[in-house]
Amino acid sequence: MENHSFVQRLIARPEFGPLVLLVVELVVFWGINPDFLSPQNISNILAFTVELGLIALAMTLLMTSGEFDLSVGSLFGFSPVLMWTLFNSGVTSLEMGLLIALIVAALVGLVNGWFVTQLKIPSFLVTLGMLLVVRGTALFITDGFPQRTWSAEGSWLANILVGDFYVGPFRIYASLFWFIGAAIVLGYVLTQSRTGNWIQAAGGNPNAARARGVNVNRVKVGLFILSAVMASLAGVISSLRTSAANPNSGTGYELEVIAMVVIGGTALTGGRGTIIGTVLGILILRVMRNGIVLIGVPGLAYNIFIGAIILGMMALHSWLERRHQAGT
């Protein structure tokens, strides 16, 4: 049973492919432009990476349960808009605005989950509809203009979420710790907790899971809420950091997030998911975006590389799978 060497077991892990890809990426970019690994650039990469990363972590659990959520990008834009609108109009304090924004996001997740589990509509259609509803609402309440934002620096809320400080030459935002914390907690939840087993069972074989008494619908609704709240939180963090609340921000993020999760090795069809893989997937895509610019490729060519990576990773996965089946 234990006759596999450490290396063999490492290679057999689903996270091995993404890890190799990330290392190759880092080496190539660093070889071409040594500035790539400068403290300033690393701080730059991390600042925005963790914001998208928060969404990807929640999406990993949701996709493991066999569903996905296209409305996260629009919630990313909508939540800060709602928070600032409430604050600017003097109705609530900033803290209260944040709380309301999160609650509204949770309701959006609840509605997504209800449509998917009760009306049995595929999550693709449900969340595509919700994407338009949420984005449309954001545009409507702002007339399409960015919201006036007051520099939140100094408020306790901004300090906890995006307070920045220097560790040696690295500029670190507090959001990095939120991301690390979320990754650890969700990683444990997925692999070590009973809830995680429910999630994997629900995605792997929903009927068998129900036959064992797993409440598949409740699991899925819970994960839709989680993903919506995380998207909303990420949006607020991003808005506090950049002091901006644009109703158009977050457009297209849903696909980027799904790409991160899939590249990390989570099955698009559900049943198999890995948080470590997702963290690697997040870094692969964000490092790619940053590195491409640094080595002089036009930034607009970014999507070509992302697409190529996704295709390459999928080809690798299917090749491994087929080799695996031929072996048994």
Add this chain to the structure above:
Amino acid sequence: MSDSPLISVRNLAKRLGGFVALEDVSLAAERGTIHAIVGESGAGKSTMARILAGIERADSGAIEIDGHSVAIDSPSAARKHGIAVALQQSALFPDRSVLANLFVNREPLRSGLVSRREMQARSFALLRQLGLAVDVGAPLGELGAAERQLVGIARALLDHPRLLVLDESCEALDRSQGDRLFAVLRELKARGMTMLYLTSRLEEALALADQVSVIRNGRDVLSKPRSDLTATEEAMIGQLGLTLFPLPLRSLSNVAGTLRPQLTVSGLSGGRLAGVGFSARAGEIVGLAGLRGSGASDLLAMLFGQRRARKGKVRFPDGDGLPKTRTEAARRGICLISSHAGNGVMADKSIAFNLSSVVLGARDWGRRWYSPKAAAERAARLVEALRIRSGSDELAGSLSAGGRQKVALGRWLEIGPQVVLLDEPARGIDIGSKQEIYGLVRQMAASGCVVLMHSSEMSELAGLCDRVIAFRDGRLAGEVAGSEMDAATLRKLITGDTAAPAREPATTSQRNAA
């Protein structure tokens, strides 16, 4: 302890769509006994297992536990009443580890986290008892069919139920694994566990059970203690199945004896198959017996051009070799009908459309376009001939599994096939449809087709085929024909038992296939 049986069900009935799965079943299991329920597949056994597991609810009827009427409306209710059900294999999670499968939704926790060590400790002894020596961390999908089945049984046992329901639990097991399982079950019985053992094999029931019930077409037709069963009754139960099979239409198969062989296979390898050779004449039904993974399915897939052969020669009646694609196969009058998911029937298209699908795809003459009028005529004719009890413009998905299988078969009738390949054509369908499909198969043979049929139900092969070729581990394991062709002999051939089967009591050996 009260005198009432641990569990009794009365007048259980259940409809699945348009098909009556259970009509009226009553039975009772005494404490500390094994009660076998014998029935052909499609008789309603699995539906009953699913009702007892709380996955489906009966339309009517009552379930009593310890003499009290209970409602089993969810899997957790079943568990609360001490019922555990080992369902067939689809109830497992192929992506997840063996351990995770064993403890789904029953994970032991240590300080809030799932404890792998605890899971290993709890399952270790049981897995060894069952003879399941596998890496418990490996994904279940990497295991063989027998091992997966044992994992399913072990999972039910880990609930320490008062009532254990086993549904076709020996289906994928070989002799020694089956004997091992029986030993475990007898030991559990001795410790007071009650069991319902659902099976389609009479000899298993006779070897294991204290009480034997027979169900047919969703009704219980006989229930007696094992010791009260007389030899005549045993023979009667054994032959229940035989009435299913229509009498052979001898007229043509006698003539066929004088014809030269029409389909010859020599040294064929590919998939799990290694160097197989045989021939089959027009007008006869040749059975291919073999367990899952024995290569019989692979053979059919190769003959249909669905799977590549590594080497070997095949000569079809039309003088050519193996078809390269399925389309080529269809155009040359070679057809494959299998019971695999979907079997090519488009559930969201009409019955008429489905019945025309092969004609349009396979025929490279005449009109190329789909003509609703021609399709309607064709469909009207076939619906009549196949005795499909729905209008031809209804969706194929609205048919029962049996009706769908008849459509799958009927599509091919229109092109007048020369070689008919059947892969478990009657698996999991109701008895009425089974009978009709057997009749159709006979007709196809009588009209001059070469018919090859693979099945894992030996009684089906013994009842329907003119001779049977047995496969084991990708090789030929023997051939039987005529009076020596019975289910027990076939099973011996495919599992490789040389000794007289211990699980088959002496009383049944006088039974022979008519």
